[in-house]
Amino acid sequence: MCVGPNQNGWTQARGLVVKTLLLIGGAILVKRLTKSTTRWDHARIVSRSLSGEKFSKEQASRDPDNYFNLRWLSCPAAEMVDSSEVLYFEQAFWRTPNKPYRQRFYMVKPCPKEMKCDVELSTYAIRDAEEYKNFCDRPKDQRPQPEEVIGDIAEHLTTVHLKRCERGKRCLYEGSTPPDGFPNSWNGATFCTSEFAVMKNNEIHTWDRGYDDDGNQVWGVKEGPYEFKPAPSSSFVDMFSPSNLPPQSMDKGIEGSFVLQE
Template sequence: MPVLLLTLFLARRMLTCPAAEMVDGSKLLYLEQAFWRTPQKPFRQRFYMVKPCPKELKCDVEVSSYAIREVEEYKNFCDRPRDQRPLPEEVIGDIGEHLTTIHLRRCDRGKRCLYEGSTPPGGFPNSWNGATYSTSELAVLKNNEIHTWDRGFDDDGNQVWGVKAGPYEFKPAPSSSYSDMFSPLNFPPQQFFEKRIEGSFVLQE
């Protein structure tokens, strides 16, 4: 089966903001990614639920991603005035399929990061573009950068989608402070990130 390798040099933005609070105190964030030139047309929209890790796990923060049922209703959610957004109870009702869960730990002293973590071994089921499972890695750096690395693999362990060379690196806008986003007790207002990204993508026909 032919494989197409693409080298891309893109400018993307990642925007996130609080969307609702769950009964158990978990925070629900809305996140979207779009190309810099077309922010009104996001290509990825997700809910992220952030809460303290269960006591039996050796981690500090649990971050789970979910699909959005009425996804068209949430385009540019963070850019809108609050009275033009879906209500919190509507947001909770639109939480869709669970996609991934990442367990984050505080980084050791002397490292560049504040938090880092990944999906459990074996990742989570994923059928997009010939994959059978996907993995995710996430790091929150002290300079407020966010590094994310999502990849899909087939039954033989071959990577079939995602960046091959390393993670996407999102830099904060000058007025942003992202370091406390993954603290279960601190959720800043709307955030904005953009960075030119260069990497190799593998797509399977």
């Protein structure tokens, strides 16, 4: 079939447009693929993963003798001058979310450049923890404001240095305290250690243990870390499941769960 002059010109122009679009699209794709993740990007990913409501319900159902169904709740509370993010964090039994027994501030920032890690995650005590109960559940105008939060950051408790996980692993970031841990005097301990992992789908695994001078573990679960998964839409179903009931004996709870052992 013969092609007239006008038709041929349009075909050439259309081909040029297609080639140009392909080149532009390819350049954008290459730029996105080669763009490196900054130190602060890592810190922001960890902060987002820590935030929200999570439960250990699945783990408690599998192994009710060693794990309770606990509620994890965390949200942004302030930002430091150096851009470190401060998160408020609390834990409670699933059935009594308004009565947290553990309250902390998390401070999230990039690791110092000289260290071989990506994110520094530190925990701090709260000066007046009672004022912060259910912080994340309250309207923002009814919470302590950022400047108050910064003023209420108290004793430094632990620091975990997180690294990006290797390809093929389920986690995104993982890390631990130094082998000698941090000072801790609860229940005969002289030091405690923490292991922490940020998993895919905003799941958090955390394992705290206390040891005496002889290296004997005196508190904390021995079987493995607590596994906190984001709250499903059916969080409030099966309210009276055995895994959701608080322990009959607090002594048993103290022996079986690190979260009660401070």
